[in-house]
Amino acid sequence: MKIAIIGSGIAGLSAGYRLCKENEVLIFEKDAEIGGMAASCCQESAENPYFIEKYYHHIFRSDSELLALIEELGLERKMLWLEGKNAYFVDGKAYPMNTPLEILRFKPLSLSDLVRLGLMVLRIRGIKDTAPYDKIKAKDWILDTAGSNVYENFFAPLLKSKFGDNAENVSAAWLIGRVKIRSDRGRGGEKLGYMKGGFNALVEALAEEVRENGGIIQKNTPVSEIVIQDNAVQGVVANGTFVACDAVISTVEPGVLDALTKGKPEALHETLRGIRYQGTACALLGLDRGLMQDGTYWLNIKADVPFGAVIEHTNFLPFEDYGEHLVYLASYFQNEKDPLWVQKEEEVLDSYLSGLEKIFPAFSRKEVRWKKLFRRLDTAPVYEQGYLEKVLPAAPGPRGLYLAGMFSPENYPERSINGSVKAGFECARLLMKSFL
Numbered sequence: 248m249k250i251a252i253i254g255s256g257i258a259g260l261s262a263g264y265r266l267c268k269e270n271e272v273l274i275f276e277k278d279a280e281i282g283g284m285a286a287s288c289c290q291e292s293a294e295n296p297y298f299i300e301k302y303y304h305h306i307f308r309s310d311s312e313l314l315a316l317i318e319e320l321g322l323e324r325k326m327l328w329l330e331g332k333n334a335y336f337v338d339g340k341a342y343p344m345n346t347p348l349e350i351l352r353f354k355p356l357s358l359s360d361l362v363r364l365g366l367m368v369l370r371i372r373g374i375k376d377t378a379p380y381d382k383i384k385a386k387d388w389i390l391d392t393a394g395s396n397v398y399e400n401f402f403a404p405l406l407k408s409k410f411g412d413n414a415e416n417v418s419a420a421w422l423i424g425r426v427k428i429r430s431d432r433g434r435g436g437e438k439l440g441y442m443k444g445g446f447n448a449l450v451e452a453l454a455e456e457v458r459e460n461g462g463i464i465q466k467n468t469p470v471s472e473i474v475i476q477d478n479a480v481q482g483v484v485a486n487g488t489f490v491a492c493d494a495v496i497s498t499v500e501p502g503v504l505d506a507l508t509k510g511k512p513e514a515l516h517e518t519l520r521g522i523r524y525q526g527t528a529c530a531l532l533g534l535d536r537g538l539m540q541d542g543t544y545w546l547n548i549k550a551d552v553p554f555g556a557v558i559e560h561t562n563f564l565p566f567e568d569y570g571e572h573l574v575y576l577a578s579y580f581q582n583e584k585d586p587l588w589v590q591k592e593e594e595v596l597d598s599y600l601s602g603l604e605k606i607f608p609a610f611s612r613k614e615v616r617w618k619k620l621f622r623r624l625d626t627a628p629v630y631e632q633g634y635l636e637k638v639l640p641a642a643p644g645p646r647g648l649y650l651a652g653m654f655s656p657e658n659y660p661e662r663s664i665n666g667s668v669k670a671g672f673e674c675a676r677l678l679m680k681s682f683l
């Protein structure tokens with residue numbers, strides 16, 4: 248069977264990997280490199296060139312499909328489980344948030360607020376199914392469960408930095424899913440997973456398997472149409488050329504898929520139009536000196552700066568692996584009119600550096616060896632109230648059309664590499680079953 252896969256992110260590569268042994272697999276990627284949002288860049292200027300993700304990434308122990316895949320590919324020796332220290336910057340001060348004692352010292356919340364917060368986390372840990380919380384707004388649920396101080400002084404800034412103007416519409420299901428993952432710390436505290444040499448190793452290993460089994464990955468090849476006739480897929484138009492195939496797996500964001508299918512079928516078109524995505528502007532800096540001397544990996548920020556989190560990668564991975572300090576500054580934005588999308592790259596980077604100077608008075612721009620900005624319009628669905636009804640099925644209707652990606656059930660109520668692996672595998676399974 249000839250299968251066209253649109254997109255070489257984790258979902259597309261995972262589907263291709265599962266299908267390539269028994270089928271003719273063609274992966275079309277519009278960009279110059281593979282990996283989608285999990286892609287890395289090579290830092291050539293370093294003494295020992297290395298790969299680093301364009302957008303910060305780590306994984307969790309609960310990411311079982313991804314961990315099984317890493318093992319299947321013989322990459323488990325690269326897995327590292329490391330402590331990633333968290334802190335919260337509020338009212339001009341960074342509060343470490345790793346141990347119960349540190350959390351008790353978080354001044355913006357009173358002791359009774361902290362007790363309410365603790366009880367809320369315990370309650371969340373007991374919730375098995377998040378679906379019933381999809382129709383409730385996170386804000387309302389927090390106000391009811393833990394009170395207004397906990398909402399205003401703890402959750403509201405976090406929701407604002409993650410969802411911008413949509414913060415108040417986010418569902419309690421997303422919040423509960425997120426808190427469940429982060430509070431599953433085990434006895435030795437929370438350990439986060441990373442691959443030595445970066446997730447580039449995973450992306451390359453999947454691509455290698457596809458190629459070794461006769462599959463083809465075409466970079467710089469945008470698909471402009473999925474041709475559907477008589478409710479069945481006929482092929483795709485890639486780089487302006489029609490390529491006939493038996494099935495198509497699309498991993499592109501809903502807005503793009505809507506354009507590719509030319510509004511067909513009507514029911515799918517309505518759903519695709521109803522899904523809102525948000526973008527990310529992520530700066531990556533190479534520094535002479537570490538930024539957060541107390542070893543903080545992840546700093547959430549409530550301050551008047553254009554980013555919502557500072558992520559010091561070399562406080563997670565050893566500095567020696569890179570020979571320079573690496574820091575991400577990240578912000579999400581809601582639409583293409585946002586200054587983070589409209590402004591020139593240099594302007595965004597300049598505003599980010601001004602923000603850093605504000606928060607870290609000891610920081611100097613002279614310490615910046617190099618800086619890069621990565622930004623994309625569609626980096627995550629907005630998990631707003633009622634989103635569950637919009638989650639796209641793997642087989643939406645027309646024969647031979649399959650969907651896997653951040654919009655899939657496996658990525659509800661939060662998207663992740665693990666979710667995209669699962670979604671890609673599920674498409675492969677359904678596709679093989681339907682053509683038996």
Ligand SMILES: Cc1cc2nc3c(=O)[nH]c(=O)nc-3n(C[C@H](O)[C@H](O)[C@H](O)COP(=O)(O)OP(=O)(O)OC[C@H]3O[C@@H](n4cnc5c(N)ncnc54)[C@H](O)[C@@H]3O)c2cc1C
Binds near residue numbers: 283468500653
């Ligand atoms: C800032 C940030 C931090 C993150 N951190 C984590 C983390 O710590 N842990 C974690 O598990 N996940 C994290 N994620 C999420 C994770 O990266 C994604 O969930 C996952 O990589 C999505 O894979 P995908 O294949 O579903 O989609 P994508 O990676 O978006 O792949 C889709 C591919 O389709 C291509 N494409 C689009 N249109 C076309 C077209 N017309 N023709 C051909 N190709 C096309 C795109 O270029 C892209 O390569 C993070 C994401 C971001 C943005």
